Amino acid sequence: MEFHETTCGSAIPPSEEEMDLRRGPWTVEEDVLLVNYIAVHGEGRWNSLARCAGLRRTGKSCRLRWLNYLRPDVRRGNITPEEQLLILELHSRWGNRWSKIAQHLPGRTDNEIKNYWRTRVQKHAKQLKCDVNSKQFKDVMRYLWIPRLVERIQAASGNSTVSPATSHRPEDPATELARVKLSSETSSAAGSSSSDSFGMHYFSPPRVSDGFPAASMQGCEDNIGDVTGPTDFTTACWSESLPSSNSGGYADLGLTDLDQDVWWDDLWSAENIWLQQQF
DNA sequence: AAAAGGTCCAACCGCATTGCT
């Protein structure tokens, strides 16, 4: 018989009840037990925590519940354009390294980012009948999705109101993005190959050979190494690259509603049209 | 109104890594 070492008393054998572990959705009572226990004893050592707190759950289950749901600083739902932009950029660099990506989005969990990617990004890749890793889809991201996100961020920053989702964050994602860009530039100079597996960054300046208007990126490449803050290379260059400022772009397709879901759906229907023109 | 299909997300599972003895 194996004996557990516990932090809540002497070594005890696992009881019959402990063998009967609960699974499935957490109840309010279980949440309260977990939160109260962590408030007193702190987190970590999840297996003994589960036992000492009187929870008939595995340590893994307790850890997951705490990190993804009960943690005081966790934020759920309403992924902002800044966060979307950051997710796209970081995913282009690191792939499905969800926990690593989540580290750059304060309050967001790897699970939420993963769900976002699957439900939003992969869904639309499917709608476009292409793989998320295909060049076609990456081009859509680079030339349509990301510029539109930047446009939205700029539009929002022009307003005096700050959304609740962004107001309390320790670091503005735009600032974070600039910082990430800087660190990535230094790391890639040191031989990092993480982005190489994707062929390119979504943020790398479009080339003429990509079929993108050269004038739209004029002057941007000169600023790559001069990222000093939120108004960085990314924002400045992509806003200039928007194909929507005059006729022929998708600005004429009714993309004025900034409600997130409406905007999103409009964007993707517009992209379908744009793709038919471009590819 | 109800059935069918789609979407979303919390939670689980299995594998990899880390840390301890």
Added chain:
DNA sequence: TAGCAATGCGGTTGGACCTTT
């Protein structure tokens, strides 16, 4: 250094909820 347990991570799934027919 080997063995084991704990922890972390990414993929997958069940089911509640929403939308469409």
